Amino acid sequence: MISADTKDALARDLPEHRHCRDSLLSGLALYGTGAENREFVTHRNAVARLFWSLLDDDRKSYPIENRGTTRLQRLQTFAIAVPPRLSARPGKPAHRCDRLMEIRAAFLACGSLAAGAHGYHLEFVPADRVLATRLEWTLRSAGVPPKRTQRKGRIVVYYKDFDAIVELLTLIGAFGAVLRLEDVRALRETKNRIHRLVNTEAANLERTAAAAAAQRRVIEYLENAYGLPQLSPALREIAELRLAHPDESLTELGRRCNPQIAKPTVSSRLGALARLADHVRRGQGQSKHAR
DSSP: OHHHHHHHHHOOOOOHHHHHHHHHHHHHEEEEESSOOOEEEESSSSHHHHHHTGHHHHHGOOOOOOEOTOOOOOOOEEEEEOOGTTOOOOOOOSHHHHHEEEEEEEEHHEEEEEEEEEEEEEEOOOOOHHHHHHHHHHHHTOOOOOOEEEEEEEEEEEOOHHHHHHHHHTTTHHHHHHHHHHHHHHHHHHHHHHHHHHHHHHHHHHHHHHHHHHHHHHHHHHHHHGGGGGGGGGHHHHHHHHHTTTTTTHHHHHHHSSOOOOOHHHHHHHHHHHHHHHHHHHHHHHHHHHO
């Protein structure tokens, strides 16, 4: 949807200067026609109307033809015969603004934009290798060098880097698309941040639960092998609180003490219980060995 909306918005934005309009028309004829350069073909009505409007005095002789829908994508197809003056491939534009108009035309004619679950993607699929090489040169001259791959025998010139895509869209005047991409990225980053926080909290809870279970096993061992009444009042208090509240954190246990104690103090007392349990185990082991 973002690709179609971007094309429609760009198609409604007619350049102010005549030489820019001529470059846009020439670029549409260059990238929007087949090998024989006989007709301009597009699936966007707005793009077809743009090409037709740029023909100026030739418009009456070259009307827009509606070819119906494609069988696979079920998209409308619009075609306009190309005047002879546009059938020859032009030289590379000398001025920067004209090169940007050619890039805009290439996007309208053979480009697409996506912001899906797998990331951001802007690509051009020119009709042949010569056009692909020309487009690469034009994009580099604009300061945004692309990447190239091959798909089903066609050269694909593309971008996946978010900043490069935004820079190129800004250069060709697709400001609405830039704002939408920024919204998508902001929403995606917010979701990722929430997921990280949730995962971190879940991991913390899991570690807390595992530590609490180990502490309970130590205290239950001491209760059977040593007796909690033999503990000092401070150790006995924290031991009984841990047995009574097995799921609470150290901070919560500290608040239940009388008087309240801080988390490090709770941790210290539980550590003392663990050391005492180790001492009792070693003592029992020595007694069994002596017998």
